[in-house]
Every structure is written in C-alpha cells, then in structure tokens.
Amino acid sequence: MNAVEASSTPILRVENVSKTYKGRKGDTLALEPTTFSIAQGEFVAIVGPSGCGKSTLLHIIGGLIEPSSGQMFLDGQEFFEAGAERGMVFQGYTLFPWLSVRENVKFGPRMQGLPLEEQESRASHFLNEVNLHGFHNHCPKQLSGGMRQRVAIARALANKPRILLMDEPFGALDAQTRAVMQDLVLGIRKREKTTALLITHDIDEAVYLADRIFVMTARPGRFKAEIVVPFGQDRTEAVRDTSEFFELRKQVSHLLHDEGRKVVEAELATARIREG
Numbered sequence: 001m002n003a004v005e006a007s008s009t010p011i012l013r014v015e016n017v018s019k020t021y022k023g024r025k026g027d028t029l030a031l032e033p034t035t036f037s038i039a040q041g042e043f044v045a046i047v048g049p050s051g052c053g054k055s056t057l058l059h060i061i062g063g064l065i066e067p068s069s070g071q072m073f074l075d076g077q078e079f080f081e082a083g084a085e086r087g088m089v090f091q092g093y094t095l096f097p098w099l100s101v102r103e104n105v106k107f108g109p110r111m112q113g114l115p116l117e118e119q120e121s122r123a124s125h126f127l128n129e130v131n132l133h134g135f136h137n138h139c140p141k142q143l144s145g146g147m148r149q150r151v152a153i154a155r156a157l158a159n160k161p162r163i164l165l166m167d168e169p170f171g172a173l174d175a176q177t178r179a180v181m182q183d184l185v186l187g188i189r190k191r192e193k194t195t196a197l198l199i200t201h202d203i204d205e206a207v208y209l210a211d212r213i214f215v216m217t218a219r220p221g222r223f224k225a226e227i228v229v230p231f232g233q234d235r236t237e238a239v240r241d242t243s244e245f246f247e248l249r250k251q252v253s254h255l256l257h258d259e260g261r262k263v264v265e266a267e268l269a270t271a272r273i274r275e276g
C-alpha cells in the first residue's frame with residue numbers, strides 16, 4: 001500500500017516521493033514512490049526494519065535530503081528546502097554547547113528576526129513546557145541526556161512549527177527516561193495541539209504515542225500497512241495494560257518480523273556473493 005490518506009484536510013501531503021542513491025557500483029533505490037498525508041493535530045509514527053528508508057523519508061520532508069522524485073506540500077504550498085515551519089528533533093541532541101539552555105531555545109526565534117521580548121517569552125514558555133524550571137542558564141554539558149533532549153524539543157517548538165519531525169528522539173535514552181519523555185510529548189501534544197511525525201524502532205512507543213502507524217517494508221522501503229490507534233489524545237500510561245494495546249503491539253510486531261527476516265536473508269545472500 002503506497003498511498004495512505006489522512007481523514008481530514010492535511011497539513012502535510014507527500015506525493016510519490018522517492019529516493020535513489022547514486023554509486024560507482026550502481027544505483028540504490030532506498031525509498032519507493034510514497035504518498036501519504038497528515039492532518040492538523042495528528043500524531044503519526046513510522047516503523048520499519050533498519051535501512052528501510054524511514055529516516056530518509058523524514059529527512060526529505062525536513063529539507064535535509066533532496067528527493068529523486070515527487071512533491072511535498074505544507075498547508076497546500078509546495079516546498080523543497082528546510083524551513084522553520086518544520087521543526088526537527090534528532091536522536092543526537094544537536095545543541096550549541098557554547099550557548100546556555102535559554103539561548104539555545106531563543107536561537108530559532110532570533111534567526112527569524114523576532115523582537116527580543118518575543119524571543120524571551122517563547123524561551124520561557126517552552127522551557128516550562130518541558131519541565132526545565134531553574135535550568136535556563138545552565139550549559140548543555142551540565143545536563144543529563146534526557147534533559148538535553150528536552151531542550152532540543154523546546155528549541156524546535158520555539159519556532160512554532162506547523163509540524164514537528166522526530167527521528168528516533170529517545171533512542172539514546174535509558175528505558176525509564178524514555179518513558180518519562182514519552183509522557184512529556186503526550187502532554188505537549190495535547191496542550192500545544194502539535195502535529196507530529198515520529199520515526200522509531202520502538203513498537204511500544206509507536207502504539208503509545210501515535211494516532212496512526214505506518215509500517216514500512218525492507219529496502220527499498222514502501223508503506224506495507226497503516227494501523228489506526230484508537231486511544232485518543234487523553235491516553236495515559238494505563239493504556240499499556242489494555243488488551244487493545246497488546247493486540248496493536250502484536251500486529252505491528254508480526255508485520256515487522258516478516259520484514260526483518262527479509263533484511264537478514266538479503267544480508268546473507270550478499271555475504272555469499274562476496275565469498276564466492
């Protein structure tokens with residue numbers, strides 16, 4: 001299934017976007033032509049085996065990688081390059097180590113030329129949103145990994161993006177901190193009416209956070225399935241103990257298991273060719 005439509009007017013629409021990497025030994029199709037859309041206020045997760053092109057797709061939407069084909073539209077306007085209306089959060093914290101926490105969050109609004117008063121207001125608001133009271137003047141090196149990622153989220157939100165793009169944002173965190181961060185994102189999503197696209201390897205994370213989950217095939221990546229998550233924006237930790245959560249997790253797991261097997265088989269075939 002290459003086309004998955006959101007149920008209402010989309011903020012983001014991606015039409016037949018693909019990516020082929022050129023190489024001396026031939027071209028590599030990383031992402032098949034892919035079409036989907038995300039509605040305002042929707043939280044969408046993409047899961048898939050390693051190397052399937054899910055991060056490539058997110059980076060294309062973020063304007064960091066040029067697509068080989070296709071078009072992308074935000075609020076009906078076609079775009080090609082990076083822009084403040086698409087906030088990005090990566091697994092690495094990507095903070096400026098020479099700036100304080102507050103100055104890191106103010107950086108985007110300052111680059112937009114906003115008045116100092118508005119820069120300060122946004123920094124205070126979003127640092128409070130990520131529960132960093134009292135840490136505004138700290139340097140990133142003084143913070144834990146989870147706290148640094150909270151700064152990264154606040155910095156992305158300070159630009160007031162139309163959509164938040166997250167590439168394995170909690171992948172480097174321990175399980176307990178990761179769970180705290182997931183609840184933090186749920187709270188921000190509800191209060192700020194955030195629209196988000198999340199790339200993750202964590203099935204539980206996808207089911208816990210998303211309204212829809214797209215499952216991708218092994219490379220070359222394409223959408224294999226769309227799964228609707230029925231829990232709504234008011235979900236809490238308690239949904240993890242429900243039969244519905246368990247069944248959704250099992251469904252996604254089975255879909256990914258088949259694709260993971262294909263990856264292993266392809267790797268073994270490549271190894272045999274090299275040995276032969």
